[in-house]
Amino acid sequence: MSVTIYDIAREANVGIGTVSRVLNNSANVTSQTRERVITIARRLNYQPHAFAQALARKRSNTLSAIIPFFTNYFFIEVLQGVQETLTSLGYDLIIHGVNSQDQVEEYLQRSMRKGRVDGTLLFSLELPEIYAQEILERKTPLVLVDTFHPKFDSIRVDNTMGAKIATEHLLSLGHKSIGMINANLKSSPAKERLSSFRLTMSEHGISISDDLIMNSPDAKNDGFSRESGYHSMKEFLARGTALPTALFVSSDIQAIGVLAALRESGIRVPEDVSIVSFDDVELAKNFDLTTMSQPMFKMGVLAVKKMLERIENPNAPVTSVDFKPTLVIRASCGANKKYVFHQQ
Amino acid sequence: MSVTIYDIAREANVGIGTVSRVLNNSANVTSQTRERVITIARRLNYQPHAFAQALARKRSNTLSAIIPFFTNYFFIEVLQGVQETLTSLGYDLIIHGVNSQDQVEEYLQRSMRKGRVDGTLLFSLELPEIYAQEILERKTPLVLVDTFHPKFDSIRVDNTMGAKIATEHLLSLGHKSIGMINANLKSSPAKERLSSFRLTMSEHGISISDDLIMNSPDAKNDGFSRESGYHSMKEFLARGTALPTALFVSSDIQAIGVLAALRESGIRVPEDVSIVSFDDVELAKNFDLTTMSQPMFKMGVLAVKKMLERIENPNAPVTSVDFKPTLVIRASCGANKKYVFHQQ
DNA sequence: CTGAAAGCGCTAACAT
DNA sequence: ATGTTAGCGCTTTCAG
Numbered sequence: 001m002s003v004t005i006y007d008i009a010r011e012a013n014v015g016i017g018t019v020s021r022v023l024n025n026s027a028n029v030t031s032q033t034r035e036r037v038i039t040i041a042r043r044l045n046y047q048p049h050a051f052a053q054a055l056a057r058k059r060s061n062t063l064s065a066i067i068p069f070f071t072n073y074f075f076i077e078v079l080q081g082v083q084e085t086l087t088s089l090g091y092d093l094i095i096h097g098v099n100s101q102d103q104v105e106e107y108l109q110r111s112m113r114k115g116r117v118d119g120t121l122l123f124s125l126e127l128p129e130i131y132a133q134e135i136l137e138r139k140t141p142l143v144l145v146d147t148f149h150p151k152f153d154s155i156r157v158d159n160t161m162g163a164k165i166a167t168e169h170l171l172s173l174g175h176k177s178i179g180m181i182n183a184n185l186k187s188s189p190a191k192e193r194l195s196s197f198r199l200t201m202s203e204h205g206i207s208i209s210d211d212l213i214m215n216s217p218d219a220k221n222d223g224f225s226r227e228s229g230y231h232s233m234k235e236f237l238a239r240g241t242a243l244p245t246a247l248f249v250s251s252d253i254q255a256i257g258v259l260a261a262l263r264e265s266g267i268r269v270p271e272d273v274s275i276v277s278f279d280d281v282e283l284a285k286n287f288d289l290t291t292m293s294q295p296m297f298k299m300g301v302l303a304v305k306k307m308l309e310r311i312e313n314p315n316a317p318v319t320s321v322d323f324k325p326t327l328v329i330r331a332s333c334g335a336n337k338k339y340v341f342h343q344q
Numbered sequence: 345m346s347v348t349i350y351d352i353a354r355e356a357n358v359g360i361g362t363v364s365r366v367l368n369n370s371a372n373v374t375s376q377t378r379e380r381v382i383t384i385a386r387r388l389n390y391q392p393h394a395f396a397q398a399l400a401r402k403r404s405n406t407l408s409a410i411i412p413f414f415t416n417y418f419f420i421e422v423l424q425g426v427q428e429t430l431t432s433l434g435y436d437l438i439i440h441g442v443n444s445q446d447q448v449e450e451y452l453q454r455s456m457r458k459g460r461v462d463g464t465l466l467f468s469l470e471l472p473e474i475y476a477q478e479i480l481e482r483k484t485p486l487v488l489v490d491t492f493h494p495k496f497d498s499i500r501v502d503n504t505m506g507a508k509i510a511t512e513h514l515l516s517l518g519h520k521s522i523g524m525i526n527a528n529l530k531s532s533p534a535k536e537r538l539s540s541f542r543l544t545m546s547e548h549g550i551s552i553s554d555d556l557i558m559n560s561p562d563a564k565n566d567g568f569s570r571e572s573g574y575h576s577m578k579e580f581l582a583r584g585t586a587l588p589t590a591l592f593v594s595s596d597i598q599a600i601g602v603l604a605a606l607r608e609s610g611i612r613v614p615e616d617v618s619i620v621s622f623d624d625v626e627l628a629k630n631f632d633l634t635t636m637s638q639p640m641f642k643m644g645v646l647a648v649k650k651m652l653e654r655i656e657n658p659n660a661p662v663t664s665v666d667f668k669p670t671l672v673i674r675a676s677c678g679a680n681k682k683y684v685f686h687q688q
Numbered sequence: 689c690t691g692a693a694a695g696c697g698c699t700a701a702c703a704t
Numbered sequence: 705a706t707g708t709t710a711g712c713g714c715t716t717t718c719a720g
Binding site for chain 1: 346389391393394395396398399404406420424427428431436437438439440441453454456459460478482570600604627630631
């Protein structure tokens with residue numbers, strides 16, 4: 001079959017132990033024999049067998065990521081950070097795209113097959129408590145991104161602050177009547193963004209009636225989708241409530257749907273209604289969306305970093321970091337005169 | 345450490361062979377002992393060690409994909425097809441995102457580490473001839489998606505037909521002066537789309553001068569990017585050539601950039617210039633792009649299917665399938681009155 | 689400094 | 705039908 005260290009050992013007249021040593025740069029090998037082994041290995045075009053290594057080392061140098069896969073561009077951008085960091089470290093990444101919460105469990109199981117991966121990254125999905133226990137017992141490293149559990153390392157965005165900044169931006173522009181198009185309240189980001197919106201409004205002495213708020217009933221991707229935004233906006237319009245002068249939308253992708261729905265009704269943005277959304281995915285700039293920017297790439301990088309630390313030191317105290325989102329002003333809120341949002 | 349088949353064997357008073365047999369559903373086990381083993385395995389919460397299995401089976405049940413990762417939404421949609429098919433078959437997917445051709449080689453190497461993966465999927469990237477040889481010798485299954493090599497299975501889109509249909513659509517709308525915003529000619533899809541465009545035009549008796557064609561110089565993603573489209577359009581405009589009445593753009597993502605550049609110059613679509621692009625990524629509908637649709641999900645599914653066949657039968661003749669793209673008419677070409685592309 | 693040998697956890701061929 | 709054993713390819717003691 002393939003060339004193994006036995007082949008090299010034979011050719012070099014040394015034991016496989018020695019071959020292994022030079023291949024792993026471990027000390028105590030004459031530079032003579034080292035040379036010889038390396039030359040032969042190269043000549044034979046030797047490639048180590050990853051699984052055999054993993055089995056012997058009890059370490060696979062691969063991570064898995066469980067992620068609401070291609071539905072939301074937010075993840076793609078975080079993944080990019082994960083990918084690049086991992087690659088530079090010689091790690092591999094196994095991707096498990098899930099479309100619903102049920103699938104999470106299956107993959108959690110799979111990832112936990114001992115030795116399969118050194119750790120797993122869970123994105124934006126609630127960690128079922130039953131699994132939390134089991135994972136803890138098995139000591140499979142797990143880090144959470146954009147989700148939370150007290151027993152595991154996590155990396156999140158400060159949704160409360162983000163929603164506050166977004167809301168205050170709108171307020172500062174003179175808006176008094178502000179509505180919110182939200183994702184599904186089952187998701188914690190949606191929950192947090194809503195309460196912060198409410199709180200901020202009330203801090204400014206404005207109470208908001210329920211018909212100014214539209215929560216998505218969608219299960220798919222927890223309502224963080226274009227369709228969700230579109231339908232929410234349609235329904236909002238159908239309610240007949242007076243249109244607020246501004247809208248806070250819980251994600252860029254939804255905002256794109258909102259824009260479409262608005263356009264169909266001949267409602268202009270930002271002339272008739274201002275919009276600020278959340279995420280700042282690459283798409284956002286194509287739609288000139290004013291939005292709360294999250295450092296997605298950096299989050300990916302940090303997730304990997306945390307994971308590696310956890311692997312090194314399984315008993316270190318659990319850490320949780322919150323990134324602070326920043327406001328990116330484009331045209332959809334009407335604050336930026338530079339932009340021409342709609343052409344004639 | 346973790347629970348192994350030895351633990352189960354001991355508890356069940358059987359040999360590890362028997363345990364292995366029931367776990368693998370092989371015949372010749374009393375339903376009695378089968379029951380017993382299964383119960384114990386479940387109670388102990390046994391999880392097979394994937395690497396040990398792979399080592400013994402000489403088969404890993406994982407595939408790798410080398411892919412110009414997050415840059416182009418086309419890939420994401422194909423990947424979705426790959427992912428879902430693989431998952432349903434119990435395979436894992438290791439993703440290698442590359443940003444340039446150089447990285448391809450590194451990953452090709454990595455993927456070829458014997459036993460690491462059962463096969464690799466190469467997307468849209470030229471296969472260096474040196475590697476082609478080596479891969480053939482090593483007999484690592486490789487299937488190409490959106491790229492081609494005579495020695496390997498491949499799945500592509502018929503770019504020639506696609507460009508022809510797109511061009512003829514524009515022609516049928518009465519356009520005589522049609523330009524093309526193309527990606528980097530280093531990429532074969534770009535090359536094919538251009539020549540087909542040229543050919544089709546000349547078949548209709550129209551010769552096109554070079555200044556109606558703009559090829560991207562970008563290396564990044566071979567010019568299939570929003571920025572590339574934006575800059576190409578800007579430059580096109582700067583040339584001072586009379587603006588054609590229609591533009592064929594080599595990808596949706598570029599078309600989005602083109603749209604932005606046009607908007608900045610106050611040029612309306614489709615009133616001033618009609619556009620048809622290529623791919624039909626999900627985004628396309630958000631921009632009301634008329635475009636050539638490629639069955640991306642299906643391509644992903646088929647790629648996996650081909651790979652599995654190749655694994656089963658390494659010596660089967662090489663196959664190559666071409667998907668036929670279809671025209672999706674939206675607003676950007678002005679043919680569809682239903683759409684209101686720009687609001688007032 | 690280096691060879692030999694004992695695993696890593698599992699599969700599969702070989703006995704019985 | 706089931707126990708035993710020999711690998712799979714590599715790492716890592718343990719001698720020497």
